[in-house]
Amino acid sequence: MHVPEDDPTMDRYVAIMDRHGVEAALVHGMPPSWRAEQGNAGLASAVTRHKGRLYGSCNIDLRCPPPKCIRLLRKFAGIGFKCVKLFPNVGFDPSDKKHEPFWRAVEDAGMAVLSHCGWISPCPMAPREPLSTLTASPYHFEVPARMHPGINFIFAHFGGGSSYLETVTLISRLPNCYADTCPGWGKWVWEQNMPGLKGVSPSKILYGTDGAGETYTQQYGFWKKTLRPYGFKAEDFDAYFYGNALRVLRLAD
Numbered sequence: 001m002h003v004p005e006d007d008p009t010m011d012r013y014v015a016i017m018d019r020h021g022v023e024a025a026l027v028h029g030m031p032p033s034w035r036a037e038q039g040n041a042g043l044a045s046a047v048t049r050h051k052g053r054l055y056g057s058c059n060i061d062l063r064c065p066p067p068k069c070i071r072l073l074r075k076f077a078g079i080g081f082k083c084v085k086l087f088p089n090v091g092f093d094p095s096d097k098k099h100e101p102f103w104r105a106v107e108d109a110g111m112a113v114l115s116h117c118g119w120i121s122p123c124p125m126a127p128r129e130p131l132s133t134l135t136a137s138p139y140h141f142e143v144p145a146r147m148h149p150g151i152n153f154i155f156a157h158f159g160g161g162s163s164y165l166e167t168v169t170l171i172s173r174l175p176n177c178y179a180d181t182c183p184g185w186g187k188w189v190w191e192q193n194m195p196g197l198k199g200v201s202p203s204k205i206l207y208g209t210d211g212a213g214e215t216y217t218q219q220y221g222f223w224k225k226t227l228r229p230y231g232f233k234a235e236d237f238d239a240y241f242y243g244n245a246l247r248v249l250r251l252a253d
Helices: 011-019 040-049 066-077 097-109 138-147 164-173 185-191 213-230 234-248
Strands: 025-028 054-059 083-086 112-115 153-155 177-180
Touching: 011 213, 025 040, 025 083, 040 054, 040 066, 054 066, 066 097, 097 138, 138 153, 138 164, 138 177, 153 164, 164 177, 185 213, 213 234
Parallel strands: 025 054, 054 083, 083 112, 112 153, 153 177
Antiparallel strands: none
16 A cells, blocks of 8 residues: 555554554555655655554655665665565666666565556646556566566556456466555456456465555455455465465565
C-alpha cells in the first residue's frame, strides 16, 4: 500500500489493521513530485513510528543517474527498508543495460523490487508527466531477473491487464519472480478467469491491497471465494495472505 494522504503518520491506518487482525503492511513511497508527504522521507517517519507493523519500500526513479539511485537505495537499506518501489511509467526501461550497477547494488543490499505494472492514472499534482504503459510490463524485468537471481521481483497488479501473460510466464519460469493481486488488473484477471491462471503456483502470488482500509474483511472473503476454484487449499491461502510475503521480503526470521 501507500501512505494515506490524510494520515501521514499512519496512526489511524495501523488502528484499522488492529481491528481487522492484520499483522503488518509493506508501504511504498511515491514520487516526491506527485505527493510530497508520501515520499521516502515521510514514509520513513511512519515506518519508524510503527516499527514491526509497517515495512518500508523506497521509491527510486531510474531516470536519475545510477550513482544517485544507488546512494538513495543504500540510505534506505541502511534504516531497514525491505523493498524498492519503481514506476517505469514515468519514462525508463528497467532492462536498459545502463541500470546494471543499480541492480547489482539492490542484490548486494538483499532488497526486493516491486514495480507498478500496466496502466497508471494521471496524477493531478503532475498533470504533464509523460506517463506510458509501454515499459511498465513484466518482460522489461526479464533481463535483470535472469542476471540477478538474488533479487525477488514482484509485479504489482499482476503485471497489468494486457500483459498478464507476461506475468504468468515469468513467475512460472524464473524462481525469483512473483506477482501481487492488487485491485485493478490484479483483481480483474482472477475475476475473469483468464486463460493460463490455473497453472500458476500459489507460492508465486501475494495478497496486495493498495490500501484496503476498512474493507480488509470483505477482501479476505472475496479472495477466499475467488481462489478456491483454482484449487487453493488451507496451506495455499496461508502462503498467499502471509507466508509468501515473509519469504520474498526475507522476514521469515
